[in-house]
Amino acid sequence: MSHPRFRTGLLAALLGVLLPVLPASAEMDLVVSDAWVREAPPGATVLAGYLKITNRGTAHATVSGVSAADFSSVEIHRTVMENGMARMLSAEQLEIPAGESFVLEPGGYHLMLFNPARPLAAGDSVELLLHVRDGACLAVDAPVARMTLDQHP
Amino acid sequence: MQQRNSFIRTKLIPGIIIGALAMGAGIWVASLLTKHSPVADPLAATRFPAARPVQAFSLLDHNGNVFDNATLAGHWSFLFFGYTHCPDVCPTTMSVLNSVARRLQDAGENIRFVMVTVDPERDTPEKLGQFVTYFNGKFIGVTGSETDLQQLTKQLGIMFMRVNDADNAAGYLVDHTASVFLFDPDGNYHAVFSPPLTAEAMAGDFSMMARDYR
Ligand SMILES: [Cu+2]
Numbered sequence: 146m147s148h149p150r151f152r153t154g155l156l157a158a159l160l161g162v163l164l165p166v167l168p169a170s171a172e173m174d175l176v177v178s179d180a181w182v183r184e185a186p187p188g189a190t191v192l193a194g195y196l197k198i199t200n201r202g203t204a205h206a207t208v209s210g211v212s213a214a215d216f217s218s219v220e221i222h223r224t225v226m227e228n229g230m231a232r233m234l235s236a237e238q239l240e241i242p243a244g245e246s247f248v249l250e251p252g253g254y255h256l257m258l259f260n261p262a263r264p265l266a267a268g269d270s271v272e273l274l275l276h277v278r279d280g281a282c283l284a285v286d287a288p289v290a291r292m293t294l295d296q297h298p
Numbered sequence: 299m300q301q302r303n304s305f306i307r308t309k310l311i312p313g314i315i316i317g318a319l320a321m322g323a324g325i326w327v328a329s330l331l332t333k334h335s336p337v338a339d340p341l342a343a344t345r346f347p348a349a350r351p352v353q354a355f356s357l358l359d360h361n362g363n364v365f366d367n368a369t370l371a372g373h374w375s376f377l378f379f380g381y382t383h384c385p386d387v388c389p390t391t392m393s394v395l396n397s398v399a400r401r402l403q404d405a406g407e408n409i410r411f412v413m414v415t416v417d418p419e420r421d422t423p424e425k426l427g428q429f430v431t432y433f434n435g436k437f438i439g440v441t442g443s444e445t446d447l448q449q450l451t452k453q454l455g456i457m458f459m460r461v462n463d464a465d466n467a468a469g470y471l472v473d474h475t476a477s478v479f480l481f482d483p484d485g486n487y488h489a490v491f492s493p494p495l496t497a498e499a500m501a502g503d504f505s506m507m508a509r510d511y512r
Contacts, residue, residue, distance in 0.1 A: 186432030193385035231387040231476040251390045
């Protein structure tokens with residue numbers, strides 16, 4: 146899976162214009178990698194997104210939500226297996242302790258992306274906005290990709 | 299110090315000796331049990347000493363054809379129970395099944411792959427068809443009324459239940475058994491693959507079971 150292009154610098158610049166004062170930035174300590182959206186069958190109304198968030202800072206970080214202009218709403222979910230049953234539970238937020246990473250991947254934590262505004266196929270990309278507890282916002286380009294089992298066992 | 303020494307003498311040392319004896323006895327009993335238990339099945343799948351007949355059920359595939367006991371006969375069938383509004387587990391399982399299909403394409407066996415919906419209200423035959431054929435053009439989607447579905451799911455011990463999550467933009471989710479069920483060419487319930495599912499293990503297990511079946 147190729148790394149998405151990061152637009153955090155651009156976003157930070159934009160936020161600098163939009164917001165009078167940026168909080169002493171914890172958001173720049175969060176690095177998002179391996180973001181991708183799973184290509185879904187035609188007509189799908191729910192897609193899944195995955196990524197890895199690394200907290201390179203010294204302070205605990207909380208991602209309180211995710212949004213995306215290409216979808217009507219985004220939720221954070223977790224797939225759990227209980228007695229052989231697959232269940233999906235909502236997660237309010239993601240906690241990333243200082244120096245640690247949080248991975249969203251198939252079969253575990255994932256983003257639920259509802260009602261795509263346009264048809265999405267492998268090769269497209271969507272912008273995800275991660276809302277950090279301190280009020281900052283991280284933008285990441287997530288390529289749409291077919292899940293291939295060789296890459297994601 | 300004095301007290302501690304006496305604790306070591308009166309409690310700790312006898313404790314250690316008893317513990318060691320118990321552990322030794324445990325290992326001895328365990329070794330006896332393994333010696334006398336039947337040879338473990340080398341499969342990751344759970345197969346039954348004798349394949350189980352399937353009670354009558356009748357459903358429809360995504361092309362509108364009847365899918366019932368007779369449809370199971372004459373070839374192997376992998377059945378998965380899922381729904382199209384499920385973006386994580388179900389697509390992953392379908393991808394695994396596609397990988398199983400590719401690994402077994404030269405196995406000389408007639409194999410069908412079927413997803414039976416656990417969400418008949420939203421999964422119309424058309425939507426099911428779009429969903430399953432996205433993963434593999436030969437995959438089959440099957441649906442029916444909730445009552446008709448229960449005829450099949452109950453006897454297989456499959457559970458599915460709608461979860462009304464007010465926060466969820468999809469309206470509702472469906473918790474469901476994530477296993478894959480294997481039926482043999484007699485139309486009998488032959489084995490079950492429980493998660494975590496890997497294509498490699500499933501294809502390997504299938505090859506062994508198909509060989510034993512012949
Ligand atoms: Cu989900």
